[in-house]
Amino acid sequence: MSDASDEEVENIREQKRRELLDRTEDGAAAPTEPVHVESEDHFQRLVADHDTVLVDYYADWCGPCRMLEPTVEEIAEESHAVVAKVDIDVHQRLAQQAGVRGGPTLKLFSGGQEVQQWVGVQDKGTLVSGIQQFA
Numbered sequence: 001m002s003d004a005s006d007e008e009v010e011n012i013r014e015q016k017r018r019e020l021l022d023r024t025e026d027g028a029a030a031p032t033e034p035v036h037v038e039s040e041d042h043f044q045r046l047v048a049d050h051d052t053v054l055v056d057y058y059a060d061w062c063g064p065c066r067m068l069e070p071t072v073e074e075i076a077e078e079s080h081a082v083v084a085k086v087d088i089d090v091h092q093r094l095a096q097q098a099g100v101r102g103g104p105t106l107k108l109f110s111g112g113q114e115v116q117q118w119v120g121v122q123d124k125g126t127l128v129s130g131i132q133q134f135a
Contacts, residue, residue, distance in 0.1 A: 034084065067121055071127070
């Protein structure tokens with residue numbers, strides 16, 4: 001093979017390696033945008049099916065929640081973690097079961113277990129650091 005072909009093959013291998021690293025343990029690629037939770041069952045499946053899940057409990061009327069939204073979207077795009085959004089007005093029971101008293105509240109799940117919680121607006125570095133700690 002020529003040097004150009006070898007380089008092309010190596011580039012393809014590197015791209016595939018990066019794609020594999022971006023996948024969760026069960027082989028399902030993490031979505032690159034937040035997943036809006038549709039039901040309690042959907043929430044349970046997300047937490048069970050993915051190794052690392054950041055859950056944003058929010059409300060549409062909540063100013064701090066709206067301030068945090070771009071950060072949450074960036075983390076979904078850039079991180080290996082699944083980012084789930086739970087509307088606390090629509091899913092009041094789910095929020096109550098999670099002990100959410102106000103928005104925004106973020107919870108990090110790793111291996112199906114809650115491992116971290118943040119209340120209020122957080123900076124991206126804090127959230128990414130938490131995700132990396134349990135990756």
